[in-house]
Amino acid sequence: MRAILVIADGLGGRPTDMGGATCLERARTPNLDELARKGALGLMDPIAPGVRPGSDTSHLSIFGYDPLRVYTGRGAFEALGIGMEVRGGDVCFRANFATVEERDGRLIVVDRRAGRLAEGRELEGAINQLDLSDLGVGFSFRASTEHRGALVLRGEGLCAAVSDTDPHETEVPLAEARPLEDSEAARRTAEVLNEFSRRAYEALRDHPVNRRRREEGKPPGNALLLRGAAVMPHLEPVTEKYGIRGACIAGGALYKGVARAAGLEVLPVPGATGDLGTDLAGKARAALEALESYDFVFVHIKGTDNAGHDGDAQAKLGFIERIDREFFGPLLEGLEPGGFHLVFSGDHTTPPAVGEHTADPVPALFFGPAIRPDRTTGFSERAAGEGGLGRFSGRLVPQLLSYCDFGPKFGA
């Protein structure tokens, strides 16, 4: 029995999105309607009723983890998602290459993104050659897209209660990290960060890449701004708990990160861009291929959320119709009837009328031989409110895997 979870980011909507109807209600979705007719619907509060979720916290909750207990910040999952090796207890930061100038013995931030430089991977080596062993910590740095990257600190007595070195504005000094609580670990972590910051500047200042950029009149990437300290929680991988192999098909680093923390292998999918131009048929093909060797495949589709943030209801409607036609069409054609359970939902609601995540419950569709069918005949928010699965908080993955009869019994 195979398990498939498909999350269309920000799927849910509000009646205000399209003059009395949501995009999902207006969209033509014959494949999803057919699944609803044969399966059952419910309403999911991603975390809890009235909690407005981030994408990270909602995905943790969907995978069965309690974000109120394990979540300290987005950085940890982003670091995992760009392929870094991150262990429970590591302290992670989001990082920017930035341009600083020495003035009166101080480092003044003049461009927080170093002109969105493209040479992050060339500069990465200089950072990773730094030696922090005298401070008793290990670290790893990785550049990702443009000026972005992530830093992971590992060692005894570190914690995430430190302020950013990113001043979040220009023409001010590079900030000193400060302890945010009265603890030895916070003081020590702040000291390590400040020392790292100083040594990173020394390693980057005269780097050949930056000399070349200066010659070309471009701002050099001569400092690293760190923000969003987060501890990687110790999570029991769902793959271990349920004794299965799982794979992730996603474009965005964050979703790959949560999936990796949950024990899933992140598959490379060319054309999975994480935006409205993504290759949906390619994702369906990749999912079908993955289902040949994995028990559980998680597919993340981002475009619905982008259209919601852009406030573009027509684009969201169009993208939902593309998901139905280009993704679910070939996926369902390629699957063996009766051999799988499928869940389709969003990670939260992003109504174009609001342009941001809202706390509204999200429609969820369950399909497969173990699902007791309900009377719903189409897939939408209102139909989900009348669905046979009622209303529940997160936990799509535990429910899906349990319908497939994976996993242990709690108690005897």
Place this chain on the structure above:
Amino acid sequence: MRAILVIADGLGGRPTDMGGATCLERARTPNLDELARKGALGLMDPIAPGVRPGSDTSHLSIFGYDPLRVYTGRGAFEALGIGMEVRGGDVCFRANFATVEERDGRLIVVDRRAGRLAEGRELEGAINQLDLSDLGVGFSFRASTEHRGALVLRGEGLCAAVSDTDPHETEVPLAEARPLEDSEAARRTAEVLNEFSRRAYEALRDHPVNRRRREEGKPPGNALLLRGAAVMPHLEPVTEKYGIRGACIAGGALYKGVARAAGLEVLPVPGATGDLGTDLAGKARAALEALESYDFVFVHIKGTDNAGHDGDAQAKLGFIERIDREFFGPLLEGLEPGGFHLVFSGDHTTPPAVGEHTADPVPALFFGPAIRPDRTTGFSERAAGEGGLGRFSGRLVPQLLSYCDFGPKFGA
């Protein structure tokens, strides 16, 4: 106002059980359908969505306790259920009389059940005469059915983090209990167990019962194998919390144990066997009698689960029809209309198509003057999905007792 909770173990099912329908959907249940018409239905996740429950954890949750906080193992409730006096903090074990042989100075287990001996109660005294006061612990042993029994240890500095002395196979030595965590309590508990094990063997080796069994060519019950260490949690009895008197009518030791922990008195019911041959009309009579002097009566019916584990959908269907006719028929006839609230549900789903507990939500029926009727006209899983009570996790007993207006207000 009287409160009645009836749990048919493993009641829920899947469409795969009977070619597109569950046993409950196919069963003729006129009494339950009538209750559904007049009352209201809902869907219960015994513990939480996607958690596959044991019978012990699900009953704790149904009684309003959080099994994730209080549950350490089944042994504690089994010991309570066979009538032992168990207090919060006691460490309990499930026990077997077994046959061991001395070979090269070691005790080799040759029969883990001592030929399923019938003389457990005769041997019990020899065990309880042991003196462990030099080890600073009190204990109590009780034989139950055949070779089975339970051991309860009481004293400061004991814990449940110890391995079994039961090797779970034959032709290997009686196992040494080992500490499962690095703590003084775990080391001490392991030492106590090993010393108990040694002294039990000395007391049983030449016991007259065993000498007789040897003469008759039967394997002697000359050792006790201990397994499943569990701490009895400190639970606030629901009877105290709600200021009521409660009674339990059940066949199985586990259910009696949870009921005792919740403060209920366990009533002896001849013919309540805990299997498919149980006397359902006798249980109804016992419930009616108990309702004359108790505010709350909990009736547990096991057969539905047995049929589910056996994968026998026809037997499950037939037993559900018997529950409707033989139990609910006389029960409803004997009750004063308007004078009681009744809840009927299962403790989890045991689909014959699976043969094991699953995490699927369970239909729950509420009936009584305080219940707002919904539009459901029959009792089944799908009807429950359309029920007016929605979907909720466990807590049937707090809901039932609250509809009866028992119990305190939380807050002012």
